Amino acid sequence: MPVVLIDWADTLHLERRHDGQLHRHDLGPALPPDDLCLRAARSLQQASGTTLGADISILKQVPWGAGMGGGSSDAATTLLGLNKLWGLNWPRARLQTLAAQLGADVPFFVGGRNAFVEGIGDILTPMPVPTQRFAVIKPPQAIATAAIFSSPLVTRNTKPAIVAGSLADTVCERNQQQSFEGLLGGFGRNDLQAAAEALCPEVTQARQWLAQRFGNSRMTGSGSAVFARVEETGTGGQPVATELEGTLPEGWVGRMCHSLLEHPLVGWAS
Structure with missing residues (x-):
């Protein structure tokens, strides 16, 4: 299926912690206790073996239950952001392998480009799309x-x-x-x-x-x-x-x- 990125998005703030703890802070409506962002952070932390943690603040703007991939986009942003913040320097392909364990839409957002998506979200063919x-x-x-x-x-x-x-x-x-x-x-x-x-x-x-x-x-x-x-x-x-x-x-x-x-x-x- 063709999947296209748009400019309706949530806002995330990531801050490194040195005590290894992961905390999420809701800047808008309360999110589920164990949402995809925390799961993404925990998965990356465990897979990398880092001793660092993070404060993750989320301002939710994409509506829940919309089918727009807001939660998946946030999880991908968490992976990309913490990969940089923690100095892991994982390549995109490795992040996408981890992303596939979180949800079918997460690898697409880690991929970062409009794509024709197949399989369980793990097969991405880049698809340039004129501005719409x-x-x-x-x-x-x-x-x-x-x-x-x-x-x-x-x-x-x-x-x-x-x-x-x-x-x-x-x-x-x-x-x-x-x-x-x-x-x-x-x-x-x-x-x-x-x-x-x-x-x-x-x-x-x-x-x-x-x-x-x-x-x-x-x-x-x-x-x-x-x-x-x-x-x-x-x-x-x-x-x-x-x-x-x-x-x-x-x-x-x-x-x-x-x-x-x-x-x-x-x-x-x-």
């Missing part, structure tokens, strides 16, 4: 990933989209030459979307809300967030609104986002 603008919205209800994958509506053993030879380049070329609506209609699908919409009708409402305004929409990951590619101009050449605040139904959150060419910390591992 997206409207991303999330209704109030979150969806448990376990509930999605246990649903009978999830397509099992779906025919894989295989990246062989120039297929990844072909996907990228189509993204450059067509509207994102055309790409969505012509390449792939989200096999989790039907299950998510059955469990959470708000996903359908959000998808329809975006489609009415921007002409396209699709669920991201396991939901409940949905996104649409936003053109610079709409029908008749009129500028498209750049803000979502004040237009969303009560309780929904969303923002206009831009794609990133690479993760801000991509240079922190080789």
Whole structure:
């Protein structure tokens, strides 16, 4: 599946400790006691044998239960940051091996570049993506990933989209030459979307809300967030609104986002 980095992100502060302890500090809403960041830090500490610890402060901005990979991104940032802070100098491939033990999305964020992702998240084919603008919205209800994958509506053993030879380049070329609506209609699908919409009708409402305004929409990951590619101009050449605040139904959150060419910390591992 194609996975693209965007500029809606959490903020992490890492500070080295010399007593070997790991502490997390919530700068916003309280996080689960043993979230992915602490697990990532503990895994790297144990695997490296370092005697150093860290204070990890997190300002959560990506909504929970959105299917946007916020927790996985934070775990990857923790691995990249502590690798540098502790002076480990692990290569990216070694960090990605550890990342795969934490979750299927973590290796992608450690990789640091837009990619076509296969397997259990451990096979990454770099996929350059032209700068895009997206409207991303999330209704109030979150969806448990376990509930999605246990649903009978999830397509099992779906025919894989295989990246062989120039297929990844072909996907990228189509993204450059067509509207994102055309790409969505012509390449792939989200096999989790039907299950998510059955469990959470708000996903359908959000998808329809975006489609009415921007002409396209699709669920991201396991939901409940949905996104649409936003053109610079709409029908008749009129500028498209750049803000979502004040237009969303009560309780929904969303923002206009831009794609990133690479993760801000991509240079922190080789």
